[in-house]
Amino acid sequence: xxxxxxxxxxxxxxxxxxxxxxxxxxxxxxxxxxMEYDKGEGWHDARITRYQNFSFDPAAMVFHYGQAxxxxxxxxxxxxxxIFLFRPKxxxxxxxxxxxxxxxxxxxxxEVFQCLQTLLRTEQDWVPDAQGASLYIRPTMIATExxxxxxxxxxxxxxxxxxxxxxxxxxxxxxxKIFVTDKYVRAVPGGVGTAKTAGNYAAxxxxxxxxxxxxxxxxxxxxxxxxxxxxxxxxMNIFFVIGDEIITPxxxxxxxxxxxxxxxxxxxxxxxxxxxxxxxxxxxxxxxSANGQLHEVFGTGTAAVISPVGxxxxxxxxxxxxxxxxxxIAQRLFTELQDIQHGRQPESHGWVVKL
Ligand SMILES: Cc1ncc(COP(=O)(O)O)c(C=O)c1O
Numbered sequence: 001x002x003x004x005x006x007x008x009x010x011x012x013x014x015x016x017x018x019x020x021x022x023x024x025x026x027x028x029x030x031x032x033x034x035m036e037y038d039k040g041e042g043w044h045d046a047r048i049t050r051y052q053n054f055s056f057d058p059a060a061m062v063f064h065y066g067q068a069x070x071x072x073x074x075x076x077x078x079x080x081x082x083i084f085l086f087r088p089k090x091x092x093x094x095x096x097x098x099x100x101x102x103x104x105x106x107x108x109x110x111e112v113f114q115c116l117q118t119l120l121r122t123e124q125d126w127v128p129d130a131q132g133a134s135l136y137i138r139p140t141m142i143a144t145e146x147x148x149x150x151x152x153x154x155x156x157x158x159x160x161x162x163x164x165x166x167x168x169x170x171x172x173x174x175x176x177k178i179f180v181t182d183k184y185v186r187a188v189p190g191g192v193g194t195a196k197t198a199g200n201y202a203a204x205x206x207x208x209x210x211x212x213x214x215x216x217x218x219x220x221x222x223x224x225x226x227x228x229x230x231x232x233x234x235x236m237n238i239f240f241v242i243g244d245e246i247i248t249p250x251x252x253x254x255x256x257x258x259x260x261x262x263x264x265x266x267x268x269x270x271x272x273x274x275x276x277x278x279x280x281x282x283x284x285x286x287x288x289s290a291n292g293q294l295h296e297v298f299g300t301g302t303a304a305v306i307s308p309v310g311x312x313x314x315x316x317x318x319x320x321x322x323x324x325x326x327x328x329i330a331q332r333l334f335t336e337l338q339d340i341q342h343g344r345q346p347e348s349h350g351w352v353v354k355l
Contacts, residue, residue, distance in 0.1 A: 001111040004047040022166030029162040033119040039154040057146035061153040067143035068198035069098040074134040078343035083355040098195040103152040132167025175310025179211035185224035193254035236299030237261035260300040289319035296327030306334040
């Protein structure tokens, strides 16, 4: 794929935030990658341009029928100043899965990966070196054809924007309080839960706000049919250590196939610990807690890597996990995954790509 590159003169580039000034998702780098799609022509006009506003017709189909998908991954700066990506092609492949589900065009993963690498080389000074910090990468695709009527659009825009982000745990790696909702559901079998599509996140906000108003950090979703099987948490997959077993819900069609989830399963396998992918009810989790068998609960996702859970609240009852303390497995996974992602620890899976 030919990429046109139009870079900003140094004098017009933004100052780069350091240390505590690194937030999450409010400051974007100087450039972005953009390409367009027209039915019959395919993807075209791939370019790196300065970060700027788009202009769309008010009838652009994304505004009305929600054909919008995205991804989230990170670039990390290693101690040797090299820049590393973690399983980037898996994110692009997952975006194609989302595109297929939402009746949007797919793309050649290798070509778009090359475009991403070119963008990152242009913006490499934006990859922060502070402990735990990274450059968050947001590939996005939307339907831009102007027209009303529910059908697949004939025109799309694909873009990648970048935002430097600070450490997810600036005050330390502390367990979170989770609210288990039986009032709302995130996704239904046969629906779009496996796609990383904007509507899934819009649909989750009410439950998240209600949970936060009651002092909880995240919502744990149950399955939509029985309202008893655990699905996932906020923007994370979830794992339970009960007795000697490590359990995570199966990818049954309504949860997102997390790349961190898959990495955790493989890393635990490397340690000689197998993970059982099976349905698990919230009642089983509470019963295990009552029997003293619920040793750990943790979430897995790109943003937090590992998020230990200190307590779960369900139907007016709270259960503590490991006395509210981070468990040994969560702690070791957090350290090892971060070391792998920053190129500090060798790995045998071919996950880490040096820019
Ligand atoms: C709904 C949902 N589940 C799980 C995850 C975790 O996925 P990953 O590990 O690929 O970041 C995410 C984050 O992308 C998410 O949005």
